[in-house]
Amino acid sequence: MKPIKCKDAAKLLQHARDRRLDFSERVQLKLHLAVCIHCRRYQKQLDILDSAMARYRESLEMPSEKFSKQDE
Template sequence: MITCKQASELVSRTQEGPLSLREKLSLRLHLLICDGCARFAKQVNFLREAMQRYRQ
């Protein structure tokens, strides 16, 4: 099981490129059990989508 620190690092790395299958799975698993990181991931995804929309 990965830590919250590792999870948030993985979330940030999704901004730069795709994660490996293993990383994706461990991140998803962590987000299922950790509310704080799930919220963080949601925020990051929301921001990324907003940025993409802004750029278009």
């Protein structure tokens, strides 16, 4: 199995948020992350962004929900 470059690892990290990586992709990514601090940092940044977006989405209320809470 040929080692992947940072550019390829970044693409796999992004794809992993949208779909399940196949076995070969997961192995290549894990091996790359084991030796590359830059890509591990990038993965951590993506995780932080995902968490922030999830909290933001949770904080949003539909207008109908706001009105129904005021009526109670």
